[in-house]
Structures are given as structure tokens and as C-alpha cells.
Amino acid sequence: MTTQTGPETRITRKFAQLKAEGRAGLVTFLTAGDPTPQLSEDIILGIAEAGADLIEIGMPFSDPMADGPAIQASSLRALKAGMTLPKALGIVRSFRKRDDNTPIVLMGYYNPIYIYGVDRFLADAREAGVDGLIVVDLPPEEEGELCLPAIAAGLNFIYLTAPTTDDARLPKVVRHASGFVYYVSITGITGTRSADAADVAASVARIRKYTDLPVGVGFGIRTPDQAAAIAKVADAAVVGSALVDVIAENRDAAGAPLPGTRDKVLDLVKALAGGVRGARS
């Protein structure tokens, strides 16, 4: 069992609060800049009020190899609309002017960070109000690249664990994890299939043998009912592709966003939050 030793952030405070309230949290994922930089910012600014407990913001990448069609398309839309890593940090800064409590996690792939410069990125992310990082293609084997510098800079580095992460490997994965542990509930890419809640419960229990960090579960959670089922057995449910799909579906023939897109995304967030909050009552 590893005791939590990473930096204290809005993430650690939020999970402490959720524990006191006796409920699980809702983590929402959206890609920064999707479908346009402005609309993306508008949606994210309203997402905490709609019920998101933690906000995961995707930094778009041209080659998102762990993502399914929905998030791939979302990244391409954002890049086409001119989104960049500095602009994604700009969205975080705007959010922080209104809300200094809701944790923000940046999620992405390593190359754009590497090109921006690791030290510069960590300084700018922290200054913007980022609390944690999920970088899909940095397993513990590459922890020297970003994980250890991030911890030194006061950010949580959130590790993914998967069904393939066996008991021999789990201690290595959670060793430098902080904030929470993200359990990828299926062997596969985002938004493709859904895990059985009973299997997830067993896997979360297995992870808890090795860490006292909160466990968030993602990949394949689309509906309020699914979110509620996960909220019964884990500390947080992560929803991404289903939200991104709302953005994809609400565009005209030329790809421009339709009026009302923001409200439709936030309505789904409200419904998901309802599922998560009512799960254990």
C-alpha cells in the first residue's frame, strides 16, 4: 500500500470533500478548442455549475493513438479551428477568474508538451491554474520525462491503470501517482465499448490493495445510469466521448456549430451529475 505523498492540489482537496459528502465525483472530458476556441471556452466556463466535480481538458494532438473515433475527430476539429497548447492554457486562465475551487486536469499526449518545453510547460500550467496532468503515452517506464518534474512543480501526475496492469505491475504504476488513479475500464480505445460494473468493482478493489489514492474510472461511460453504476463502486466516473459526441452532432452541413450546442452539452453534464450524486442514496 502506497500512502499519498504527492502535492496537495485542488484535486486532493476535492476528493477529501467528496469523501466527507459520502459521494463519488463526476469528471468531464472535453477537448480544448472543440468545436471552436470560443464555444469551447463558453462550455467549459459553465461546466462546473452544471455539476462537473473535476474538469479534464484535452490538449489536442494530431495522432491520438489511445483514442477512439469520437475524440480523434474532436482533436482534429480543434486543431483545424486553430487550437494550440498556449490557447488551451488560456481557457484554464479564463476559468480560474470565475472559479478557484474546481480542479482542472490537462490530458493529452507527450509530443506537444515536449516541443513546448517541459519546464516552461509546468511553470505555465501551474500559473494558469492547472492541478494535474494525464499524459497517455508516458507510462512509469518514462517517469523521468514529465511525472517527476511535475510533482516537483506542485502538480499531480495521474497515472492510468488498465485491465492489463497485473498485480506484479500495479505497485510500479501507483508509486509516483498522485491526485487520483485513473482506471481504464476496458482494454481498448476511448468511446468504443463499456465495462461491466461488477468487473469494475473487482478491479477497483484490486487497485485499492496498492494505494489509498481515490480511483476514478473512465472509458465507455456514456449515460447517467452507467455513471451512477460506476459511482457506486469508484471515487469518480469520467465521461468524455458522450459529451464530445453532442458537439459533433450539433453542427451544420459545413461543420459550423449550431445554436444551443452549449446548453445541450451542459444538459448532459447535469443529467450525468444527477446520476453520480444519486448513486449511493
Added chain:
Amino acid sequence: MSKLNTYREGPDETGHFGIYGGRFVAETLMPLILEVDKAWKKAKDDAAFWDEFNRYMKHYVGRPSPLYLAERLTAEFGGAKVYFKRDELNHTGAHKINNTIGQILLARRMGKKRIIAETGAGQHGVATATVCALFGLPCVVYMGETDVRRQRPNVVRMKMLGAEIVPVTAGTGTLKDAMNEALRDWVANVEDTFYIIGTVAGPHPYPAMVRDFQCVIGNEVREQMMEAEGRLPDTCVAAIGGGSNAMGLFHPFLDDEGVRLIGVEAAGHGIETGEHCASLNGGRPGVLHGNRTYLLQTEDGQILDGHSISAGLDYPGIGPEHSWLRDTGRVDYVYATDDEALAAFQLCTRKEGIIPALEPSHALAHVAKIAPDLPKDHIICMNMCGRGDKDVDAVAGYLGMD
């Protein structure tokens, strides 16, 4: 950088060649990558594994491939003696089969029941479909939609061999997207599937493993050149996309100081136009497909599409060991444009009666640049890594032939 005692020891235990290489993959894949690494370490030290590999090289692939003195081209250039290593005579028409035989033997040892691969020009796809037919394993090949259209003969061959071809529309529909899609398949089918990567790139141990299989090329050249000339070549030249044929030729010569090694990248319409595939000459280090290496990318770290007349060189990255060899200065990396490769293609066809693939046509284009100014006792060995049957329609189109 100070001179090393050997250039042949890499990678280190964690898969790094200097700062290049590594294992930049999602956690779901990581246990699998470690399993491949473990199995490869064991096989590599097992004489029985290499006996089996060598048996297939000899009786199925047709190795050793000849070392051929191209007399008419030598006379045409009027300088150095030009030899071709005839890997285009291998079964399936390119060097790719050396690697697919090796990897499928490993997959069988690991008890894997399903094979996946990515392909650009289709040569690696054909070589993979071939060994899957040979060993009776189902085969899924990911191929960019653009490449499916421009490499139709190879698509048909793969289908006849029983492979399922999945056209990839994600991203921009070329080789890098095919590789992304193959990795996504692997993440979803970790238990039973083995991913046969076609070049010296990807997460460790792939760059080293593919190199070790392709080293059969350079090892044969050493012996054959000793027999033909009583000494080693002065210069070795090979085309570079991901870099597997070049690594196979170069690696056995890395510690022979007197042997100059030249990799030829595809410069497309010219480096200055931005429409090229020359990662080492026109890119910078980044992280993609499991390794750190030179990549074509934007200022923001988004990966760019390459351009080349040759689909087999159309990849925005390069094997990490090449990146390291570039930085150490042991290998020179130059480039040739589409037009130069087309000219070399025609010259070789007319002068030697050998229709080269567009990939080695780039290598020959560079030989044509340097051979005339070298003395007559200078020996160049160029890897003729593939035959041009697959390219004749495309070339006829470029040349306006009916």
C-alpha cells in the same frame, strides 16, 4: 561527441539510443511490450531460434541475395565501382520479408493467434500476409486510404494471400495513421494479437529487434564483398523511410571506420518546399509511435504528413537508432527528390535491365551524384531493397506513357 569504442551496443536496457528510442505507449499496451521484450531476449540468445530463422531465409526467402557488380552503370558514372545488394530478388520482392519471418517466428513462440500490421507502399503488408499464409494465422493489415488507392497491385496481393485490409480514413489516411490504427487494434486485442511492425521504429524492443533481423543484409555483404574484392566496401548507400533496409545494411559496418555509410531520405518536391519526408534533414526530435526520434512536425508539436513519390518512404518519422547515428556523426544522411529518383529509376531500368522500386531509386540517385567524382578503385555498395513491379503504373503516369 567523443568517439565511441563501438556503435553496435545499443540500445540500453530501457531501449534508448542516446536520448532516442524508449517506450512511449499507453499503459494498456505496456505489459504487452514488456512481454514482447522478454520473449525477444530469450529468442535472441537461443541458437534454435536462429537455426529456424536461417532455414526460412535460405529455402523460403531465397537468401543469400546476390551481390551484383553493375558494370554498365559503373561505366556510365565513370568513377567508383557500383555494386547492388540484390534484396529485390527476395521472395515477395523486397527486404521486408526478412523481418516478417523473424517476427512471426517470435509470435508463434509466444503463442499469439492473430497478426496485425501497418503498411504504406504495401510491401510490408504483403510480406506480413505472406508469412501469415505460410503459418496459417489470420492477418489484418491497416493501410491508409490514400495508399490503398495508389498501391492497388499490393492490395490485391494481400487479399489473395488471405489478409483482411482495413483502409484507414482517420487523420490523413497515410502510413502514420495506419500505424495509429494498428496500435489501437492492439490495445483492444492484447491477449491474442501480435503486432508485426515493419520498420526499425516503435517502442522498444521493436527498433532493435527489426534491426537484428535485417542485419542479415549487411552480414552477407561483408562476406560477399570479401569474396568479390578481397576487402570491405568504401561506401554503403541505402534509402531511408523508417530505415529498416538501411539499418540492416549499415549496422554490421558501424565499427569499420573505413566504411562510409550514407542514408538517403526522400526530399519529395524539395526540402525547401516543405513537401518531403526527410525527418533527419527537415525535422526535429519529438515523440510519436512509442519512441523519441526526429519527426516532421509543426512549431506546436503536431505531426505533419510527409510527401514522397514513393509511398514506402512516406513516413514523418525515422527509426530512433538512425537519429542517434545522425547526432554522433557516424552515418551521413542526405536526400534525393522525386525527380532525381524518377531519373535514377529510368537509368537503372535501361542500363541494367533491373526495374528498381522507387525507394532504392532514391539511393541510386545519390550514387549517381557521388560515383563520377570517386576514383575507379572506390567500391560503393547500394542496397537494391525492392523491385519496381508495384511502381510501374505510377511511374508510367508520371512519365506520361500510355
